[in-house]
Amino acid sequence: MNETILLDPTAENAPAQRLRLARPDSLQNKVVGLLDISKPRGNVFLDRIEEQLAGMGIEVKRYSKPTFTRPAPVELKQKIAAEVDLLVEGLAD
């Protein structure tokens, strides 16, 4: 059975593609997470961002994945979701 086409069960009031979350208008009073995926020199990039955000008076929290080869562990994802409003992730070296 062809499983790659599904029929929409909804009233189709929303777009077929999932929308990205709206970007915040401002970072004021928001906590920004910086996720190092453990690729070489990712820290250089994130250090610089932290410096800039801190200079703007914005609270920053740092996280790192054990390895870039696997998705983040559930515990880490839950911790990040609980602690920050936004997350910046460096994807490649």
Added chain:
Amino acid sequence: MITPLPDGLIVVAKADCPTCRLIEPLLAELDKAGPLTVYVQDSTDYAAALAGTHFDQTLEHSWRLNTEFVPTLIRVENGREVARTYGWHKEDWRAITGLGAKLGETLNQNLPDMRPGCGSKTLEPGISERLELAFGDLKLQSRQIDISGIDDAIEACYDRGWSDGLPVVPPTPVRVLRMLKGTAREPHEVVGLMPPDLVPCTVEKVAVNAVMAGCKPEYMPVLLTALEAALDEDFGLHGLICTTMFGSPMIMVNGPIAKAIGMNSGGNALGQGNRANATIGRALQLIIRNVGGGRPGEIDRATLGNPGKYSFCFAEAEDSDWMPLAQERGIAPGRSAVTVFPGEGVQGIIDQKSRDPESLVKSIALSLRAVDHAKLAMAGDAVLVVSPEHARIFIEAGWSKQRLREALEQLLLAPGKDLIVGAGGIAEGIHERFKDKQVPKFRPGGLLIIRAGGTAGLFSAVIAGWAASGPVGSSPVTREVIL
């Protein structure tokens, strides 16, 4: 593509079919005698020397010719079919081809009088629906969502917010088409405006959600009737979806259809484990969620909700001594019907000692006082589910359902002074103005009685309704199931 039927003879065959192979040499004779079209379902290696042979790879021709068996022989005159036979029947073939006894004379063998054929490839499992989707008149209207980039269709459904929290069956076009076979109603027919978003809900959208809930096609008439009942103005579905209180549509089924589709009215009738009970109730909830937009945390503002919001559907264990619920509510005997009720959870009544109706009815009345709050009255309706062992105590003493209801109503009258605000040191209660009155627990018609459950156990159950009953909220609605 619609091609007119070619005049002359049409043969539909399968190289894999021994009977088709048996008659293959005859096709050259037919070809000489007049126009011949041969559709071969499975191969280019059959009657390949004839100009009129086509490999019907998509099976479109076979499908359009309603082929059930191979070989099928059809005679077409002026674009219309005038004769058909299938398998090998010598006399039929002689008559339809018009060759009479000359048929087969070039062969050095005696053809048997009869050989059955084989099934057409168009009828293999899963194929006929695909052909109907590809070539049929029915065009499904729902938006198609391509999930080929996602490795798990069930996860894709979760990601899109289509699930009640449990896995859903991915609603593929073939599954939806099969579901639609369960009803004679047109897929594009609008069943009603689905609250809370008040969008038109088509039979097709019902089928899509029924697939996801795990329904069988034969459940569709019950589901459609339940949806229609829930959309009745009296049921007040909009408010029920949005309320902070507990209730949600609960479905009670009466009549022959309950047995026909294998519903449970016996042991664990209010519990898990029966496909029809579980999936019909769930499908209605998924329609509310997906079509209506009634999602918890959004417009569904329930403070606590109840487990029945996954699914709550059962059948009455009908008994010749007690009038079934649907009949009490105006449905003719022997007909099937659905009653929807704004049900909360199940509260058990354990009475293992009463052996006469006088004791048992008092026992039940006392338990019914707990509906909403022991000090509230004429608020929520209630369904009393009487198990067979409790029902027997009433039936053997000659008590009808109606007599039981009247006795309960009498016992459930209470002095207003005990129920008013502040009485008993409890702030909750009814209005002061009832202080000097005898107050009934339920509004007129607010107590429904149904028989269900296993044959062992001196238990019954109360299913409380939404505290906003009647015109201000919800009234139970009964509808006949039209097949």
